[in-house]
Amino acid sequence: MKSVLIVDDEPGIQAFFQRGLTSRFDVIETAGDAATATAMLERCHFDLILSDIRLPDCTGVEWVSSVRDKGNLIPVIFITAYASLETAIEALRVGALDFILKPFRLEQVLAAIDRCLENQQLKRENFVLRRELEQHRQIGGIIGECEAVHSVCQIIRQVAPMPSTVLIEGESGTGKELAARAIHELSGRGGNFVSLNCGAVSPELLESELFGHVKGSFTGAHQAREGLFAYANGGTLFLDEIGEMPLAMQVHLLRVLEEQRIRPVGSNRETPIDVRIVAATNRELLQEVKQSRFRQDLFYRLNVLSIRLPPLRERGRDTEVLAQHFINRLATELGVMPLALDKSEILRLQDYAWPGNVRELKNVIERALLLGVMPSQCLTGTPQKRSSAVIADDEALLLEEVEKRHILRVLEREDGNKSAAARVLGVSRKTLERKLQAWALA
Known part of the structure; x- marks a missing residue:
């Protein structure tokens, strides 16, 4: 049932609205002044307020402002015979959705009411959609409905406030940096989140990249420079693909983790730092330790708390959830029409093995949007389907x-x-x- 409150001191206006608004509202109440209207708002809910600007005990704008101060966000349409630019600005400032001048026709009022109610309905729908999206977007932009993702989000919430190092394990493209950022966002640390892919920097430059260097410490060091540890001081340093770090560099990192002090290349001076380390790898580090490619002492220093991100092929309906998320986001970014996925297309995407995981899915969706084709037509190679993988066992x-x-x-x-x-x-x-x-x- 829809209800409206008419606030106007003219009995003729009240009677006009009581007769004319029966097609839009089931309940129509009237009040001749702000005090009476306030008392009625305290007793029951209204979907809309139609208020005159001039009331016997105060202005309509002042009354609506007081209503807003109490947390009541009922939509308001103002009516008045005395319009001015200043009055219109004041009305908009207190959140009025429309402004009707006397004399007016019923059709004009009904059109304003329809616009107002439609606006409210859109707000409610948007609120529901945002809530639904938040159910998928657990924390830090991590999207998923499967139990494995819920478990990951729960672990992140638990470990984020702690100062301990965290090791994130998972295949390439599963969202390890996203998880690291979520840990930082929930950590309460005021410093920066700084990221480094250990496999993307040459071994010769990695020490300088992390710890900085002094002028003249090596060829090309024309001036002193701070390292990433300094930039991350008070925050989080994310070391992606930690398994790619050379053994010699692992010794330096272990010392920093134990002493919480860094020494720039070429310097004799050590600097204390407060940096939370989050590392990630797509390798089996324990196996790397057994084969002497990764230091055992560093492994156990990093593996205080570990999080495993599941591959996309193990996440069930998340393939559909993520695909729709990327379609909506990328279509807006690219300025193209979104794609509509039918059940057969969703089935094809769920049957695909996704060796590149979520990153591959995002790239496939972007390619499909640019070409105007279905995502399954953009799959490259012929990786084993999940259904076939089960059968092969x-x-x-x-x-x-x-x-x-x-x-x-x-x-x-x-x-x-x-x-x-x-x-x-x-x-x-x-x-x-x-x-x-x-x-x-x-």
């Missing part, structure tokens, strides 16, 4: 069993709708029903 499966598993999985995703499942499978409904009967599942 059991070489004893017969082709008929493979077909049965695939058909039943599609049927389950279509909520048992045989016609829809047949369309996805590319067969007739009659053929599908015949196979189900043969398996005693019809």
Whole structure:
């Protein structure tokens, strides 16, 4: 039921609105002054207020301002016979959605009301959509619905306020830097978040990049420069692909972690620092330790708290959630029309193995938007599908069993709708029903 409060001291105006607004509102109440209107607002809810600018006990703007001060955000339309630019500005300042001049026609008022109610409906829908998005966007931009992502977000919330080092493990493209940024954002540390890919800097320059150098300390050092540890002081230093760090450099990093002091290249002076280290790797560091490619003491120093990011192929419906997120975001950024993914297209994306994980999915969506084609048409190479990967683990499966598993999985995703499942499978409904009967599942 929709309700409106009319605030005007003219009985004729009150009667006019009571007769004319019955097509828009189920409840129409009137008040002749601000005091009466305030008392009515305290007793019940209204979807809209129509108020005169001039009221016996104060101006309509002053009254609405007091209503807003109490936290009441009911939409307001002002009506007046005495308009001025100053009055209009004051009305907008207190949040009025429209401004109607007397004398007016009923059609004019109804149009203003429709615009106002539509605006409110859009605000509610946007609020709901934002809440839904926040359910997917757990923390720090991490998006997902699967249990593994929920677990990652819970761990991040727990470890973020602690000063301990964190090791993030996961395949390339799973969002390790995103997780590191989330840890920093929730840490409460006031310093910067500084990122370095250890594999992207030559071993000769890595020490200078991290710790800085003094003038003349090596060829090309024409002036002194601070390192990334200095820039991250009071904040977080994210060392991506830590497994790529040379062994000699690992010794220096271990000393810094233990002593919380750095020494620029070519300097005899050590500087105390307060930097939280978050490291990431797509390698099995313990295996690297066994093969003497990574220092054991540094591994255990970094692995105080560990977080494993799941690959996209293990995240179920998150493929669809992420694809839709990237479509909406990138379509706006690129200025192109978004794509509509039907169930068969979603199934193709979910069946793909995504060796490049979320990063690959984002690139595929961007390519599809630029070319105006479906994302599945932009998949490169022929990586093993998830369905095939499961089958490969059991070489004893017969082709008929493979077909049965695939058909039943599609049927389950279509909520048992045989016609829809047949369309996805590319067969007739009659053929599908015949196979189900043969398996005693019809």
